[in-house]
Amino acid sequence: MASIQKRKDKYNVVYYYTDKYGKQKQKWESFRTLREARKRKAEVELQQANRTFIAP
Numbered sequence: 001m002a003s004i005q006k007r008k009d010k011y012n013v014v015y016y017y018t019d020k021y022g023k024q025k026q027k028w029e030s031f032r033t034l035r036e037a038r039k040r041k042a043e044v045e046l047q048q049a050n051r052t053f054i055a056p
Contacts, residue, residue, distance in 0.1 A: 001048075002041045004034070011037035015044050017055045027055060 002015035013029045031037040047053035 002044045004037050004041055013037050013040045013044065015041075015048075017048075017053060019055070025055070029056075 002013050005012045005014055009032075011031050011034050013031065014026065016024055016026050019025050029040060031040065044053065
């Protein structure tokens with residue numbers, strides 16, 4: 001599950017994923033608008049639910 005954090009004038013999407021070695025990692029992605037962050041959050045959650053997520 002992903003979450004959105006506001007830091008100064010940017011919005012960050014924060015989520016966890018498992019790398020190719022089986023370790024759990026945390027990823028932060030920055031966006032200028034809340035709309036962009038919400039869109040990315042929905043994409044990440046959908047891909048994780050369908051097990052088609054590939055970490056950038």
